[in-house]
Amino acid sequence: MSDKVIYAAILGAGTVGLGTYKLCEAMSDEIKHKTGATLVIKKVLVRNLSKKREGIPDEILTDKWEDIINDKDISIVVELMGGIHPAKDYVLEALKAGRQVVTANKDLIAEYGEEVGNAANKAGADLQFEAAVAGAIPIIRPLKQSMTGNHITEIMGIVNGTTNYILTKMTESGMDYKEALAKATELGYAEADPTADVEGYDAGRKIAIMASIAFNSRVTFADVYTEGITKISADDIKYAKEFGYVIKLLGVAKNTEDGIEVKVHPMLIPNNHPLANVNDAFNAVFVHGKAMDDAMFMGRGAGQMPTASAVVGDIIDVCRNIVHDSCGRIGCCCYKNLEVKDITDTKSKFFLRLEVADKQGVLANIASVLGNSGVSIAQVVQKSGKDGVAELVIITAEVLEKNFNDAMAVFKGLSAVKNIAGVIRVY
Ligand SMILES: NC(=O)c1ccc[n+]([C@@H]2O[C@H](COP(=O)([O-])OP(=O)(O)OC[C@H]3O[C@@H](n4cnc5c(N)ncnc54)[C@H](OP(=O)(O)O)[C@@H]3O)[C@@H](O)[C@H]2O)c1
Numbered sequence: 001m002s003d004k005v006i007y008a009a010i011l012g013a014g015t016v017g018l019g020t021y022k023l024c025e026a027m028s029d030e031i032k033h034k035t036g037a038t039l040v041i042k043k044v045l046v047r048n049l050s051k052k053r054e055g056i057p058d059e060i061l062t063d064k065w066e067d068i069i070n071d072k073d074i075s076i077v078v079e080l081m082g083g084i085h086p087a088k089d090y091v092l093e094a095l096k097a098g099r100q101v102v103t104a105n106k107d108l109i110a111e112y113g114e115e116v117g118n119a120a121n122k123a124g125a126d127l128q129f130e131a132a133v134a135g136a137i138p139i140i141r142p143l144k145q146s147m148t149g150n151h152i153t154e155i156m157g158i159v160n161g162t163t164n165y166i167l168t169k170m171t172e173s174g175m176d177y178k179e180a181l182a183k184a185t186e187l188g189y190a191e192a193d194p195t196a197d198v199e200g201y202d203a204g205r206k207i208a209i210m211a212s213i214a215f216n217s218r219v220t221f222a223d224v225y226t227e228g229i230t231k232i233s234a235d236d237i238k239y240a241k242e243f244g245y246v247i248k249l250l251g252v253a254k255n256t257e258d259g260i261e262v263k264v265h266p267m268l269i270p271n272n273h274p275l276a277n278v279n280d281a282f283n284a285v286f287v288h289g290k291a292m293d294d295a296m297f298m299g300r301g302a303g304q305m306p307t308a309s310a311v312v313g314d315i316i317d318v319c320r321n322i323v324h325d326s327c328g329r330i331g332c333c334c335y336k337n338l339e340v341k342d343i344t345d346t347k348s349k350f351f352l353r354l355e356v357a358d359k360q361g362v363l364a365n366i367a368s369v370l371g372n373s374g375v376s377i378a379q380v381v382q383k384s385g386k387d388g389v390a391e392l393v394i395i396t397a398e399v400l401e402k403n404f405n406d407a408m409a410v411f412k413g414l415s416a417v418k419n420i421a422g423v424i425r426v427y
């Protein structure tokens with residue numbers, strides 16, 4: 001075995017940074033065998049030096065980026081701080097200085113993937129980010145390598161662990177939304193600001209990254225329609241169950257003849273669909289490719305050690321590339337410039353829960369508003385309520401979203417419609 005030593009620095013010692021340090025230490029002997037080199041974590045950057053960092057020797061901790069960027073021994077920078085600034089500046093500086101970069105930062109890749117990707121290409125450096133999408137699940141590398149012999153037409157999946165955990169707990173044990181979010185945060189699944197999880201932004205970033213690689217055309221977070229889970233009520237979950245569905249937050253990207261569709265929103269999934277049984281912090285991603293047909297990837301999408309697993313996999317890959325002098329071999333894959341469609345030009349089925357006046361003729365009136373906007377009803381259930389208000393639960397046939405929105409606008413002006421209580425797309 002060679003006596004080559006590869007030095008790395010980790011930026012951040014939070015949930016993922018700490019897990020990555022521990023895993024590199026625990027795997028140290030195996031890494032030597034797998035790469036032919038000894039990996040040494042020489043520095044760990046933090047904000048607050050006085051915080052205790054279980055297992056990380058004090059002498060390698062620093063709160064100064066200069067200690068890392070000016071250290072010529074360090075050849076791999078592992079960015080696990082999160083956010084755009086200063087993460088982006090550090091990643092760009094590292095690439096410019098000839099370092100290889102591993103990151104778990106989906107915000108950075110989804111918003112500035114082109115800039116950092118170009119910087120890596122220019123430097124002939126590795127920029128690896130397997131942990132940024134679906135945690136431990138290998139999906140970036142399969143999209144860039146194993147499945148690249150395909151024309152990929154669709155990606156769909158559960159790609160946020162926090163919201164899947166919350167929806168699972170609300171569905172299975174009737175846990176309250178706030179309590180479930182607090183637990184997900186305690187378990188290390190949630191982002192520093194969990195708004196990104198519950199509003200669908202985190203999943204939006206992940207679907208943008210996957211769509212860019214799969215469709216070979218840059219899709220940024222700004223292109224993604226996002227809708228989170230904050231409006232999902234216990235009643236929605238109960239009615240979904242009655243109809244034989246569960247509610248999941250899904251990311252969907254399609255490469256169609258007239259453009260890319262890319263969106264994140266809650267969806268009613270039939271109980272017998274494989275995604276219906278992906279629970280807690282597990283994620284799952286379906287990919288459809290012309291040659292391979294369907295493939296599904298499933299595993300832990302969040303949490304300390306599952307995420308560290310993906311980061312360390314990337315670090316090991318970079319070490320191998322350094323040993324074989326082949327860094328920068330697989331760069332940015334975006335060579336097309338495809339249009340991204342507006343959500344209103346895409347088609348969906350809808351679950352619609354309306355509180356309406358409990359009197360004769362209202363159901364016919366609702367049906368005619370839907371019909372006039374080109375929305376067909378597939379299923380309808382009427383529940384008589386209290387105080388002269390009844391509840392109508394409708395599942396529509398597939399419809400152009402702009403037509404569905406037209407019907408909703410008419411309902412808002414109808415005195416018989418007291419409240420549009422729930423609108424959720426259906427698989
Ligand atoms: N948690 C997960 O399950 C998961 C899964 C996949 C990907 N990710 C991604 O991994 C990254 C890290 O997530 P995390 O959950 O580990 O976050 P975290 O627990 O909040 O840790 C962030 C770490 O970065 C350090 N840091 C932040 N800003 C800094 C700055 N300006 N200078 C120096 N250090 C700074 C913090 O230092 P202090 O400790 O001193 O404050 C902290 O140690 C994010 O991009 C996240 O999206 C997370």
Ligand SMILES: N[C@@H](CCO)C(=O)O
Pocket residue numbers: 131132133134135159160161162163189190191197202301302303
């Ligand atoms: N907050 C993210 C972490 C993994 O990217 C999630 O819950 O999925």
Ligand code: NA
Pocket residue numbers: 130131132133134135136137138139140310
């Ligand atoms: Na991954």
